[in-house]
Amino acid sequence: MAEKPKLYYFNGRGKMESIRWLLATVGVEFEEEFLESRGQYEALLRDGALLFKQVPMVDIDGMKMVQTKAILQYIAAKYKLYGEDLKERALIDMYVEGTTDLMEIIMSHPFLLPEEKQKHIDVITQKAKDRYFPVYENVLKDNGQDFLVGNRFSWADVQLLEAVLMVEEKCADVLSDFPLLQDFKARISEIPAIQKFLEPGSQRKPQPDDKYVETVRAVLQMYYKVAFN
Numbered sequence: 001m002a003e004k005p006k007l008y009y010f011n012g013r014g015k016m017e018s019i020r021w022l023l024a025t026v027g028v029e030f031e032e033e034f035l036e037s038r039g040q041y042e043a044l045l046r047d048g049a050l051l052f053k054q055v056p057m058v059d060i061d062g063m064k065m066v067q068t069k070a071i072l073q074y075i076a077a078k079y080k081l082y083g084e085d086l087k088e089r090a091l092i093d094m095y096v097e098g099t100t101d102l103m104e105i106i107m108s109h110p111f112l113l114p115e116e117k118q119k120h121i122d123v124i125t126q127k128a129k130d131r132y133f134p135v136y137e138n139v140l141k142d143n144g145q146d147f148l149v150g151n152r153f154s155w156a157d158v159q160l161l162e163a164v165l166m167v168e169e170k171c172a173d174v175l176s177d178f179p180l181l182q183d184f185k186a187r188i189s190e191i192p193a194i195q196k197f198l199e200p201g202s203q204r205k206p207q208p209d210d211k212y213v214e215t216v217r218a219v220l221q222m223y224y225k226v227a228f229n
Contacts, residue, residue, distance in 0.1 A: 005030040005060040008044065010219070012212035013205045014107060015068045016056040018100075018159055020204065022072055024197040025158050026079040032203070041219045072096070076155035083149060091149045095136070095156040099163040102132045106166050110208040111222075125171040133167075133178050136160055140180040146187060153191070161188045169207060 005023065009016035011034040023030050035041055035055065044050050050057055051066045058065045065071045076082040076092075083089040105127060109120055136148065145151040148160065164185050167174050175182050188194060197204050216222060 004028075005058055007032045008035065008049075008057040008059070009055050010035050010212060010216055011205070012208050012216075014056075014208075014216070017205055018068065018103070018162060019056060019058060019071055019075070021158055021162050021197065022075050022081075022155060024203065025191070025193050026075070026081065027193050028075075028079075030203070035219050036215060038219055038221065069100075072155065081153065081155045081158070083154060084152070088150050088154075092154050092156045095139070095148050096159050098132055098135060099156075099159045102128060103159075103163050103166055106170070109170075110210075110213050111216075121170045124167060125174060128167045128171075128174055129177070132163075133175070133181060136184075137178045137180050140184060146184075153188075157184075157188055158194070161185060161194070 005028065007016060007019065007030055009032070011032075020030070033040075041055075044055075044057065045053060049064045051064075054066060056066070056068055056071065058071050060071075060074075065074065073082065083092050102124075105124055109117065109124070112120055139148055143151070147153050148156045161184075164175065164181065175185065189198060196202065
């Protein structure tokens with residue numbers, strides 16, 4: 001039996017969360033080593049495990065993979081969630097990059113000063129409603145299908161659901177003007193593996209809290225102020 005993939009990251013969402021989502025969706029069990037000290041991070045650096053001195057890092061199939069996009073593409077391709085041809089892969093990449101842009105705005109939220117956070121929620125909501133969600137609503141409308149690409153479930157669908165749920169945590173009614181995305185959310189959430197991942201007790205991480213922020217700053221020695229505008 002092949003060894004389970006092992007994920008090296010913080011005990012929180014960040015850039016690793018999309019990897020957790022994708023592994024859970026394809027039914028792959030995984031282990032995690034949470035970085036809680038600077039010493040753990042420096043040990044990975046000394047071992048040469050972090051090619052660009054960054055996490056996430058995933059030990060999978062005999063490779064110590066870094067760079068989030070590369071890891072996700074590998075998993076998607078391995079488990080047939082990366083389209084049927086080059087054109088479909090290009091579409092999946094475009095849609096995933098869009099959701100990634102939106103999600104990275106949300107990821108910066110916990111690192112802001114308290115007085116900046118409400119303004120930042122307004123920014124997230126505005127960008128979701130005006131820039132990102134209309135794209136996916138129109139794709140679903142134009143395709144007249146259940147999924148974003150080729151009428152087949154793909155990595156793009158997984159990551160769009162993740163992004164939708166992240167925005168809804170900041171603005172519960174963000175989908176009020178997007179009926180097709182509402183249907184999409186309900187439909188994809190009912191896929192058994194995803195439904196299981198959304199249940200309490202799964203390896204899905206909660207919204208980042210102060211402890212998560214403090215740990216990330218201490219391990220990575222981050223002292224700069226995050227800009228969001």
